[in-house]
Amino acid sequence: MATDSAPSSVLRPTLRERKKQRTREALIDTALRLFTQRDFDGVTLDELCDRVEVSKRTFFRTFASKEEVAMAPYEDMWRAFINELESRPVAAECSILQVLQEAVLAAMRTMDTGEWAHRLLSCTRLAGRTPAIEAHCRYFCGVTVRAALDVLHRRFGLDPHDLRPRLALDILVAAFHRALETWADRPQDPTAEHLATDTLAAFAAIPGSLTLTGAAPADRAPQSRVGTL
Amino acid sequence: MATDSAPSSVLRPTLRERKKQRTREALIDTALRLFTQRDFDGVTLDELCDRVEVSKRTFFRTFASKEEVAMAPYEDMWRAFINELESRPVAAECSILQVLQEAVLAAMRTMDTGEWAHRLLSCTRLAGRTPAIEAHCRYFCGVTVRAALDVLHRRFGLDPHDLRPRLALDILVAAFHRALETWADRPQDPTAEHLATDTLAAFAAIPGSLTLTGAAPADRAPQSRVGTL
DNA sequence: AAAGCAAACGCCACTCAGTGGCAAACTGCC
DNA sequence: GGCAGTTTGCCACTGAGTGGCGTTTGCTTT
Numbered sequence: 001m002a003t004d005s006a007p008s009s010v011l012r013p014t015l016r017e018r019k020k021q022r023t024r025e026a027l028i029d030t031a032l033r034l035f036t037q038r039d040f041d042g043v044t045l046d047e048l049c050d051r052v053e054v055s056k057r058t059f060f061r062t063f064a065s066k067e068e069v070a071m072a073p074y075e076d077m078w079r080a081f082i083n084e085l086e087s088r089p090v091a092a093e094c095s096i097l098q099v100l101q102e103a104v105l106a107a108m109r110t111m112d113t114g115e116w117a118h119r120l121l122s123c124t125r126l127a128g129r130t131p132a133i134e135a136h137c138r139y140f141c142g143v144t145v146r147a148a149l150d151v152l153h154r155r156f157g158l159d160p161h162d163l164r165p166r167l168a169l170d171i172l173v174a175a176f177h178r179a180l181e182t183w184a185d186r187p188q189d190p191t192a193e194h195l196a197t198d199t200l201a202a203f204a205a206i207p208g209s210l211t212l213t214g215a216a217p218a219d220r221a222p223q224s225r226v227g228t229l
Numbered sequence: 230m231a232t233d234s235a236p237s238s239v240l241r242p243t244l245r246e247r248k249k250q251r252t253r254e255a256l257i258d259t260a261l262r263l264f265t266q267r268d269f270d271g272v273t274l275d276e277l278c279d280r281v282e283v284s285k286r287t288f289f290r291t292f293a294s295k296e297e298v299a300m301a302p303y304e305d306m307w308r309a310f311i312n313e314l315e316s317r318p319v320a321a322e323c324s325i326l327q328v329l330q331e332a333v334l335a336a337m338r339t340m341d342t343g344e345w346a347h348r349l350l351s352c353t354r355l356a357g358r359t360p361a362i363e364a365h366c367r368y369f370c371g372v373t374v375r376a377a378l379d380v381l382h383r384r385f386g387l388d389p390h391d392l393r394p395r396l397a398l399d400i401l402v403a404a405f406h407r408a409l410e411t412w413a414d415r416p417q418d419p420t421a422e423h424l425a426t427d428t429l430a431a432f433a434a435i436p437g438s439l440t441l442t443g444a445a446p447a448d449r450a451p452q453s454r455v456g457t458l
Numbered sequence: 459a460a461a462g463c464a465a466a467c468g469c470c471a472c473t474c475a476g477t478g479g480c481a482a483a484c485t486g487c488c
Numbered sequence: 489g490g491c492a493g494t495t496t497g498c499c500a501c502t503g504a505g506t507g508g509c510g511t512t513t514g515c516t517t518t
Contacts, residue, residue, distance in 0.1 A: 016485055016494080044474065055497045060476065096441045131368060138371065139364035156443030163407045163431055167400075167438035174399030178392045202392055209396035210436060212325045214385030245465075245514055273503065284468045289505065 024062050024072075026052045031069045032122040040070065040130040067136035070126055073119040074137065078144045080107035085151045096152065096165055100172045101203050108196060117192040124184040145169045175202040253291050253301075255281045260298045261351040269299065269359040296365035299355055302348040303366065307373045309336035314380045325381065325394055329401045330432050337425060346421040353413040374398045404431040 030051050034043045045066055049056050063069045084103040094102075111117075127133045145166070152158060152165050179202035183195045242250070259280050263272045274295055278285050292298045313332040323331075340346075356362045374395070381387060381394050408431035412424045 014486075019485090020495090045476090046474080056476085057478095057498075058496060061495080064476095066475065090443075094442070095439070096443050097439055099443070134371060135364040135368035138367035139360060142363060142367065152443070158443065162441075163404075163411075163434040164438040164441045166407060167403055167431075167434060168441060170403035170406075171396075171400055171438065174396055174403065175392075177399075178395060182392075202396075205392040205396060207439060209393040209400065210324070210326055210439070212391075212393045212397060213323070214319075214325050214328070214381070214387065243515075248514090249466085274505090275503080285505085286469075286507095287467060290466075293505095295504070 020062075023052070023054060023058070027054065027059065027062060027069055028072045028119065032119060032126070035070055035126055035130075036122055040066075040126065040133060065136065067133050070130075070133050071123050071137050071140065073116055074123050074127075075140055076116075077107055077111055077120070078140070080110050082144065082147050082151065083107070084110070085148055086155075090155075096156070097168045097172065097206075100148075100168060104172065104176060105196060105199065108192065108199070111192070113192040117195065118189065120195075121184060121189065124180050128181070128184065141173050145173060171206060175199075175206055178202040178205070249291075252281070252283060252287070256283065256288065256291060256298055257301045257348065261348060261355070264299055264355055264359075265351055269295075269355065269362060294365065296362050299359075299362050300352050300366050300369065302345055303352055303356075304369055305345075306336055306340055306349070307369070309339045311373065311376050311380065312336070313339070314377055315384075325385070326397045326401065326435075329377075329397060333401065333405060334425060334428065337421065337428070340421070342421040346424065347418065349424075350413060350418065353409050357410070357413065370402050374402060400435060404428075404435055407431040407434070 027048070031043075031048055034048060034051070045056055045059060048069075049059050059069075063072070068075070081103055084106045085100070088099075088103060088106060090099050090102075111120075123133075127137050148169055149166055152169075153160060156165075158165050176199060179195065179199040182202070183190050183198040186194060256277070260272075260277055263277060263280070274285055274288060277298075278288050288298075292301070297304070310332055313335045314329070317328075317332060317335060319328050319331075340349075352362075356366050377398055378395055381398075382389060385394075387394050405428060408424065408428040411431070412419050412427040415423060
């Protein structure tokens with residue numbers, strides 16, 4: 001099945017692991033396709049497993065729930081985010097929020113831009129119209145935020161009782177969700193570059209959200225200012 | 230069962246509605262008690278329904294899911310929040326975020342402080358250790374935020390494409406969750422007053438979360454400044 | 459007060475997500 | 489080539505959630 005017959009170089013994962021990976025991707029792709037064609041609830045796991053020719057038991061050894069397979073591309077990105085947060089060198093004078101924002105953008109760049117962006121688009125649109133998936137997505141965010149908070153405390157030595165780092169993380173996640181929403185609402189098939197643009201725009205809108213007032217027609221400058229971080 | 234035999238005054242709900250309400254409360258109380266004693270997963274709906282002497286069919290006419298009954302006190306508060314947002318008079322010069330914060334505090338005050346606080350405590354602690362409940366809770370927040378956004382647009386005539394009101398709502402919810410966490414971590418049984426205090430503290434920590442830096446030992450003043458809104 | 463009506467309830471059967479156990483198949487390694 | 493450890497498939501089972509339908513209960517009208 002593999003097109004390149006190059007001999008195994010260093011660090012090549014074992015056959016067992018490659019098979020597992022291939023099963024995982026087949027499940028994700030087939031699931032996203034089926035869930036998009038019909039509804040999430042309109043596709044049973046039995047059918048999905050039949051298509052991929054895998055037993056339901058195996059499905060649950062790969063994913064913890066029906067929702068998880070649909071959100072896998074999204075979750076992969078946040079796992080990359082945690083890695084970035086763990087390993088990126090950071091300038092000392094940066095604010096925590098800036099560090100977090102850069103880690104998100106870096107994580108996006110580590111994803112395979114082609115197929116990944118397309119899959120993320122599918123699962124974002126799916127999440128937007130499927131309560132069960134949205135719930136799972138939000139729960140996963142909570143887990144990720146706690147993991148990220150752990151890293152922050154380790155790397156920056158913050159006060160464990162300080163609410164602000166945690167708030168900064170929640171704000172980051174909220175802004176990124178706004179970006180995803182904007183991105184997925186674009187007509188046709190938006191690219192990974194569009195996502196980066198929309199993410200910057202959402203991050204730029206954060207400060208203004210604290211001071212925004214309602215009475216006046218509200219100047220719209222801040223949110224479209226997609227300038228440097 | 231009712232202790233006061235005063236004749237029905239104006240606006241008394243019908244017997245049918247009172248019965249329904251009593252069933253609802255019995256389900257909530259029994260569920261919170263059972264879920265707290267054993268685990269959420271350790272209690273089946275069949276058992277819960279047996280205890281309350283209600284058919285499972287009736288349970289699902291009252292609540293949409295097993296998770297919902299556990300989070301009912303929490304959800305009731307957010308529904309009150311929407312009402313406040315809809316009906317409260319607001320000073321023109323206030324920021325949107327301030328309006329939202331005051332609506333949250335007002336909603337808390339409309340809840341029956343005695344029993345409600347105790348129930349909210351149970352479901353907060355439950356949510357903290359039950360993934361399924363946390364997921365449901367977060368999904369519900371998303372629905373509430375969208376409803377609130379609707380009210381904001383209607384009352385303040387904001388640009389539908391402006392990301393900032395939505396961000397402000399997400400930040401509000403995040404801060405309130407921090408407050409709940411702090412509150413539920415207090416030893417013994419914290420009261421509704423404690424919750425108001427913790428909520429103010431969480432709100433006060435918002436601005437500092439955007440500018441917080443990691444290198445220095447981080448001044449802790451802003452988060453403990455529980456001053457006026 | 460009796461009858462009529464609509465809402466709510468209980469019961470039954472069913473679908474489907476998710477789990478545990480065990481035997482068969484496969485991979486990695488010698 | 490054969491052994492050891494992992495992975496997979498199959499089967500049976502639990503429990504959440506739904507639809508249908510006949511019965512009960514509260515409200516209303518005369």
